[in-house]
Amino acid sequence: MAIPELPNYHALAMLFITVLALYIFRRDDIPLETSSLAVLVILCLIFTVFPFDIAGKHLEPSSLFFGFGHEALVTVCALMIIGHALVRTGALVPVGRSLAKLWKISPTLSLLITLIIAGTLSAFVNNTPIVVLLLPILTSVAIRTHTDTSPMLLPMGLATLVGGMTTTIGTSTNLLVVSVASDMGLPRMGMFDFSLPAIIAASVAIIYLWLVAPKLLPPRSGSLPDTSPRLFSAYLNINEDSSANGKKVSEILKMTDDQMTIESIQRSPDYRNIMPLPDTVLREGDRLHIKDNPEQLKEFESVLQATLFSGAHKVDDDHPLNAEKQKLAEIVVIQASELVGRTLRDVQFAKRYGISVLALHRDGKAMEIGRRSIGNVVIHTGDVLLVQGDAEQVAVLKETQGVLVIDGASDLPYSQKAPMALVVLFFVIGIAAVGILPIAISSICGILVLLITKCLDWSEVSAALNSQVVLIVVASLALGSAMMQTGGAEYIAQLFVALAFDLPPGGIIAALMLMLAVLTNIVSNNAAAVIGTPIAISVATQLQLPVQPFILAVLFGANLSYATPMAYKTNILVMNAGGYQFSDFIRVGLPLIVLMWISLSFLLSWLYL
Structure with a gap:
């Protein structure tokens, strides 16, 4: 098939902006909020300075702001708030405590159950609170059993990503794809409409994460290498012969090269606490409360010619520094x-x-x-x-x-409001699943219930919202709409069809999914999903094939964010907690991507074509 001719100038501009957007979204030195806003501003300026009219249709620049009120964004924000309520109230703590007990009985079986629970919960709740719930549990297990966290944490984190793609509300990516497809005139997908292929593929992934992935991971030390204290609290007693006697606080800080931090000063005879202000003059009998490592404390003792005490004892071989409850x-x-x-x-x-x-x-x-x-x-x-x-x-x-x-050594918080938060979650999911209310409306109702029952207050509602998510969704929706209306998406679809012309329909679906899988591990999965959805619709239309499997190819492909730590925010949390390296994500994530890609490509062809 011949390569299609170039589209109009506006469509070419949209293609250039798409490439630019994918580049700046990836830049770590530019905040994602700034990148997203820049894309939105550029789009508005282009269509203001260079109006676009085709077939009597005028594209209003102000119409690109529709993302701020888009149903998908409202739903994403509402579900973020509900997820925040689950964390704040400790609603998922009973699950964690039961898992902690099970790990003591059978670690191998416990890992499988942990992966299943993590994936199942992530189908209905944002996976961040799930990861946050399970990280301290698995860290605690490793500390108490003197084992490595490496075979536990990364498989658990990836299991939440696998589970999140099984329902329309599992991830913001799913919601965006479903909503954009609906905006473009396709029947709206129900919560479980694509759960069958997703659950089958997820089951294969869970088995891989249980039996294979732990063997691929080398031992790693987490960012918390041990549980021994690093700093010691002590007192420097100012003697008559001390070089600090009669000097101001600012002067003795200069004597230590500003390395010493004075927590407080205890002044005799009653040893009341006084503030360590710069002009405070030290005198004989004063005690400086300081906290540092042993080497620094001994250095301060020497420089100030003071006496170092820990508790009631002078620090010496018989009475070493003691960190007590630290x-x-x-x-x-x-x-x-x-x-x-x-x-x-x-x-x-x-x-x-x-x-x-x-x-x-x-x-x-x-x-x-x-x-x-x-x-x-x-x-x-x-x-x-x-x-x-x-x-x-x-x-x-x-x-x-x-x-x-x-902190694996301590209990997770749990409040009396936790049952109410769980009831609200089941209410939101249940009435949306049976079709009584759309998920956007049921989730907003859930937030109102959380506020009325004081599971959340307004400060926590605003704190739960993520400006990065809001702006990347708005900018991506605007860019996707502009590409569709100018013909940019149609051109990419024609180019894709021309390159994949010799492939069977199932092969084209597989190629589309692979393209999205590569893209989502480099840039934002939401941006990849929104840009990919109109392209998928155009491809299916040109090939005169059912649209749904092509839409699902975009949805599933954009969820395959397993191979890099920056591909998804929970990957970073797991990377920090487990001390993983970039290569660990590639070592485990790439085979998982290939496994899911093959499974889902076969299932989409088998079930929908």
């Missing part, structure tokens, strides 16, 4: 956190929570910064903070909005 934990920063876009110093993190930050992990690696400099680093969504504090302080942090504590 414990380590990992804190994952999520999009709802006030930390995102700010520094720890800006929010006075250490002072507010009484927690010391030891290290910062980003993209699976510890950042090469000194502990003193961590407070000046701008925090990103997905960053993992290695922190140390009292058990009580870590427990308080668990209740803090916007951070998730991955």
Whole structure:
């Protein structure tokens, strides 16, 4: 078949912007929100400066804003809020506790059950809270049994992605594909309309993740390498002969090259606490409360010619430093956190929570910064903070909005509102599944119930919303609509058909799915799905074949985000917690993509053609 002629200039512009969008969406140095907004602005400017009219039809630039009120975006946001309620109330904790008990009996069987539960829950709930629920459980199992977390965490994370593609509400990608197809005049798919091929393929994937994937993964050390404390709390007693005696706090800090941080000053004779202000003059008998590693503490003792105490004893060979109740934990920063876009110093993190930050992990690696400099680093969504504090302080942090504590040694939070949150979830899913209400309306009703029953408040509702998701969906919908109306999508479809002309219909479906699978591991899966949907419809129309299998090829292909850690946000969480490397995702994810691609391609041809 001959290569089609080039389309009109507007369609060519849309193709160029599509390539540009896929490139900037992938750039780590440009916030995804900024990239998405830039695409939306460029589209509006093009159709304002260069109006597009074809067959008497004028494309209004303002019509490209339709994504902000699109049913798919409303549903995605509503389900994010409901998922946030499940996390905040601890509604899924009973599942976690039962799994923790089962792991003590049979690890092999427990891994299979964990994968099945993770996949099943992800079919109805955003997979982020599922991963957050299971990470501390599996980490705790590894610590208590002295085994490696590597064979557990990555298979579990991928199982949630596999399960998410089995229903229309399993992922935002599914919702977008179904909604865009409906907007283009196709019958709307029900919640379980494509569950049969998805469940069959998911079953094959679960068996692979259970029996094969753990054997492909080498031993890895998580970003929390051990449970021993790193910092020690101690007191420097200012003696008569101390070089700090009679000096200001600012002066003694310079003597330590600003390496010492004074938590408080205890002043004799009653040892009341006073603030360590820069102009505070130290005198004999003062005790400086400091916290640092043993080497630094001994260095401060020497420089200030003071006496180092731990508790009531002078630090020596008979009375070493004692960390008492200090414990380590990992804190994952999520999009709802006030930390995102700010520094720890800006929010006075250490002072507010009484927690010391030891290290910062980003993209699976510890950042090469000194502990003193961590407070000046701008925090990103997905960053993992290695922190140390009292058990009580870590427990308080668990209740803090916007951070998730991955601490295998402690219990998960559970509140009295948890049953109500679960009832709301079943209500939302149930009435949508039987067709009483569309999922967009039932999910909005669910949020109202959560607010009335005080499972959530408005601050938590706003915190649950992800500006990245909102803007990438809006920009992708606008770009997809512009491509369709200008003929850009039709041209890509003609080009695709010409290249795949010699393939049978099943082969064309397989090629389309493979193209989306490659794309989704490089750029946003939502962008790939929205751009791919009109192309799939055009391909099916030109070939005069049923449209549904081509739509599902896009939906399934855009969900095959297994081969890179940046392909999906939960991949980053798992990468940090398990200490995985990029190669681990390729080692396990590529075979899984091939397995799912072959299974789904066969099933779509068998069931729909």
